[in-house]
Amino acid sequence: MTWTYNALCNVASMETMFGLRLSHAAKIKKWASWGSLKREEVLEALRTGGKTLGVKQELTSWSTRTLFSVDTQGGQRMADVKWDNVYTALQRIASTYDLTASEFEYYCCGEPGMDALRMIYWMAHRVCATIQRVKHDRPAASQEEVAFHILDRWGLPIVPWTCNIFNASFCKDQDHGIAMLFGLSQPDGEEFDPVQHFDLARCTIRMDSQATNMLMKDYSTDS
Helix, strand or coil, X not given: CHHHHHHHHHHHXXXXXXXXXXXXXXXXXXXXXXXXXXXXXXXXXXXXXXXXXXXXXXXXXXXXXXXXXXXXXXXXXXXXXXHHHHHHHHHHHHHCCCCCHHHHHHXXXXXXXXXXXXXXXXXXXXXXXXXXXXXXXXXXXXXXXXXXCCECCCCCECECCCCCXXXXXXXECCCCCCCCCCXXXXXXXXXXXXXXXXXXXXXXXXXXXXXXXXXXXXXXXXX
C-alpha cells in the first residue's frame, strides 16, 4: 500500500512537472523541445511511478508550493454572487413546473439549512470521528501512526491537493439509491449549534479519496 501511495503521488507531481496539465498546443511545444532520451525517460517514469534520476533532477527546479496546491480561486470567483437572488430565481423556475416552495426545497435542495459554513463544521465532525475511531482501535499508536491511518473506506489516503488521485471527494456512505444527507439535526426555533446539531448516525455522506469514488461508480454494494 505504501508503494502504491508513493507511486501515485509521484505521478501526480510528474503531471505538473512534465506538462500533462497544459493545453494540447503547449504540451506539444514543451515535449518537442526534449531529446528522444528524455522523452523515453519521462514516459517510463510516468508508466511506473518511479522516482528516476531525471525526475530527481527536474524536482530541483520546483517548490512544494508549485507542485502541491489547493483550489483557492473557487470562492473568489463566486464572492460577488448574491445567493438570495439565486435562490429566489430557482424557486421561480420551480414554480413554472407547478412546484411549491416547500416541494422545491424537499426535492431539489436536500437538507434545509445546510450551507458552506455548516459543511465545514460537518467536515470537522467527520474527520474527528474518524480520528476517534482510529485511536480506539489502536490505543498504543503514536500521533504519527494515527495520522497515517486516517484513511477512506478502502484504506486509501485522503489529501487536500488538486489534481491528485487521492483528493478528498464527497461520496454516498451507503448505496447509491438513497438521498445524500449530512445529518443536520437542528430543531425548529433553536439557534444553530455547530457542536450539537449534527447527528452522524443520520448522515449518508462521507469523504473518500477520488480514487475510491471513481472505482465505486459501478460497484455493487452486495459484493
